[in-house]
Amino acid sequence: MRRAARNDGGSGPGGTPSMFSNSIKRKIMGIALALIVLMALTSVLSLVMVRQVGARFDELTSSHVPAYGSLGRAHVRSLERALALRRMVIETFRPDMEPQRAEDTRKVFVAKGQEVEREVAAARAAMAGLIASSERVEDQKAFVRLDSRLESLMSGSRHLLTEEIARLLAALEAKDKARVADSLSRVDRLRDDVNGEFEDIRTDMLALLTVDSAAAMQTQQQVMLIAAVLTLLAAALGVVFSTLVSDGVTSPVRRLLDGARAVEAGRLDHEIAVTTHDEIGDLTKAFNRMVEQLRLKERILDTFGHYVDPRVVQGLIDRPSLAVDGQRRVMTILFCDVAGFTAASERMTPQGLVKILNSYFSTMSAPIRENDGILDKYIGDAIMAYWGPPFNDAAAQERLACLAALAMLDRLDDLRASFPELIGVRTAPISFDLRIGVATGEALVGSIGSEQMMNYTVIGDTVNLASRLEGACKHYGVRALISEATARAAADVVETREIDLVAVAGAEKTERIFEIMGRKDTLSEPRRALRKAFGEGLAFYRAGDWTAARTAFSEALAAAPDDGPTRVFLRRLDELETAPAQEGWNGAWRFAEK
Structure with a gap:
């Protein structure tokens, strides 16, 4: 929409006299001062x-x-x-x-x-x-x-x-x-x-x-x-002044209405000419200042949206209290990392490494945004995101996080396939796989940092647990591990299986951890057989029945020969048969390293 020029004088666009031009004033003054006062x-x-x-x-x-x-x-x-x-x-x-x-x-x-x-x-x-x-x-x-x-x-x-x-x-x-x-x-x-x-x-x-x-x-x-x-x-x-009043009032109001409709439609380049020196003129000036502020806000959102999640920027602008108020809330945290990326990146040129990282971050960030997640930060080749109030419905956060994790895994093959063309070689010199950890629990949400620089983020044991679950994927040979609270709340959208009872590094409390196997009601028959046999083996293992546990885990391995968790438990059984468990053993596994 074309921007109209400002006009603070007494004439409208094109030089047409307004209702308050000198000629109109002379006519009004000619009637009678008393009538003017009464009318006013x-x-x-x-x-x-x-x-x-x-x-x-x-x-x-x-x-x-x-x-x-x-x-x-x-x-x-x-x-x-x-x-x-x-x-x-x-x-x-x-x-x-x-x-x-x-x-x-x-x-x-x-x-x-x-x-x-x-x-x-x-x-x-x-x-x-x-x-x-x-x-x-x-x-x-x-x-x-x-x-x-x-x-x-x-x-x-x-x-x-x-x-x-x-x-x-x-x-x-x-x-x-x-x-x-x-x-x-x-x-x-x-x-x-x-x-x-x-x-x-x-x-x-x-x-x-x-x-x-x-x-x-x-x-x-x-x-x-x-x-x-x-x-x-x-x-x-009223009869005498109706024409003058209607022309002098309705014209600028119509222009304001047109301007308001333009703003409603998202066109912020509209500026209304100021043609009167009354309240409507002040309103017109205020409207123009408002549009200027909206343009400034849009530029801020557009600029900082590339560095901070746009919803965080919008929330900090609309609700400044978010910048200072820390609150404990139940949140769902997701960590995603590339398996073996550090060693593989040493064989790449800096330019190729940057291209692959940018493609990886763009591809894996999209499912997080599409499932209403907040991208918190990139840490090396890792991604941290979270769900929960005030950005998500508390009842939906676990489901959204699990669906985002599945969508990230779904895009992995296409991402790998794009690497050779991206860096201009037939075979990309990198072994690229994902590890994802998701945990739900109480966390501190708010602005963390110094007087010079702040970061709106989440911290606490739940964040640490999500990070440790991502690292534990390597131990079990799986791609996505989630906490018990996450698995329970997302049971209506994803298929899971319990993997182990663990105490992650730095924590005394044991946690049941689960693997995301797929979307709800999409598991193949072999995968269902694997889950059933593995679950039986896990129960026998915790009961201390090594023979029955080995039989069940062998059935699970027959259903999925490359299943990492099954192989992990078979190795544990070998160790337990030579070095029996201590008294009071409850089947929990303690991770000594992060």
């Missing part, structure tokens, strides 16, 4: 006060009432959830307990908890709209306080209640009446705290709603009174 009062007062009334009623109908309604429903759902929990306890200890009825009660309990979350989220969304749109600082502060209290309620008292309910459910599973009674009393106290906080927030919200409603009604009455007094005089003047 009518127009200004009516416009300002009607807009105030409209804005207030709009806030009441679109945000105040829905927010209060969502809070009320959340409170009711919380009470219904408590009732469902009581029914669960009663059903569990009834002499004639029916499993189906107990399960139905549990489903109601879970559903009510989810409804509480949804209603609170809806209330907070409405409050966020009120905070952003309200022109009154007092109202903004009040809603900020309410939103903070609601957030504190969900992350504080209700979180403690949820944890205590989890312990109560565990006691119910064990049918431990003493533990249930003790936990139930704590649940009651915590629930009373939650209900009390809900009630206080609703009361304060209702008070705000009442005050704003009264203010809106009072403003409406003032508008009606002033309109009744001035309507007769303004009506006579």
